[in-house]
Amino acid sequence: MGTRLAGCTVLSLRPVGGHAPLRRAAAAEGARLLALSPWRLxxxxxxxxxxxxxxxxxxxxxxxxxxxxxxxxxxxxxxxxxxxxxxxxxxxxxxxxxxxxxxxxxxxxxxxxxxxxxxxxxxxxxxxxxxxxxxxxxxxxxxxxxxxxxxxxxxxxxxxxVPVAPSPRAVAALRRLRGPAWLALSSGEALATVLAALPGDARAALLRADVAAASERLAAIAREAGFRRAVVAASARPRDLVAAAAAAHPLA
The missing domain is CATH 3.40.50.10090 (Rossmann fold)
Known part of the structure; x- marks a missing residue:
């Protein structure tokens, strides 16, 4: 297992029940995962x-x-x-x-x-x-x-x-987030849904994360939403999103 993202949190905007592949990819680089589901299917x-x-x-x-x-x-x-x-x-x-x-x-x-x-x-x-x-x-x-x-x-x-409200547990974890964090972004619609649903302080915490985006278009969407840094991954695959974050992480 790698350690390039040791101490980092990877933020996932996958549907309810769909976080496992990204969780495994994050764990393979030493990161933990925080699930922020925008909807269920x-x-x-x-x-x-x-x-x-x-x-x-x-x-x-x-x-x-x-x-x-x-x-x-x-x-x-x-x-x-x-x-x-x-x-x-x-x-x-x-x-x-x-x-x-x-x-x-x-x-x-x-x-x-x-x-x-x-x-x-x-x-x-x-x-x-x-x-x-x-x-x-x-x-x-x-x-x-x-x-x-x-x-x-x-x-x-x-x-x-079907949109779902962010869980109180996830919102609390986002508010407590202090270390480095990377948002794995593969859907502009998911990002907009989550940003609109979060309380102001939790939304501000999310916007402090760096972004690993699945395309240049999504990286531009992230910057327009207020994220300061966005890098582009090779694809929307969980392992490619995590690899892009690991390659760009300051400690890599």
Missing amino acids: APRDAPGTAEALSRALAAPVVVFTSPAAVAHAARLQPLRVPPGAQWLAVGSGTRQALRRTGAEALAPERMDTEGLLGLRQLSEVDGLDIGLVTAPGGRGELAPELVRRGARVLRADVYAR
Whole structure:
């Protein structure tokens, strides 16, 4: 195990129940983890969800935006790639989730919206139907940019992010935070949700942390929110976010 982040706290904005991979990555560098969940994930059972998913999966190109999108879609119907179709995943975690259902997909090296939009399969899409399996909010620029490129986006929101209030225990821990801290940032929406929900003194404590961001766009969002320092990780993977923090930490 490494010690480059010994004495540090890694702040996690993952959904309720989703902190374990980041906790393990932080522990591998000697850091502890403080979980600040902005929301929990819930199935979306709105009328028409199953029908919208069927239409999306019938498109010649289908994009899955998260492992949760895969899991909740598979709850509604089997996931099978039609002959001649191309399925795309936002990153390796989503691709692996699809593989576990028996479906193969392509993922970009840069595992974010910009990486997806840079794929050849999404570059010339004028007049093309593209299925988007996702949740309300999140990947906010993906669908509008595909529409600007001339695609018809067939959206299936198969799960929802249900905001949760920060736990009193997490708020108290944030208020007590005195040592060096790194925020692992992979979602601008998660950051905005947490900042809006925290009491003023806890919010100020969070803003004193350094940021390891999954992209240049997220690093800019962090700086605009008031964080003083943001470095860019190789990807949104927990181990890459922690590695970026460890490489930039003053004691590294």
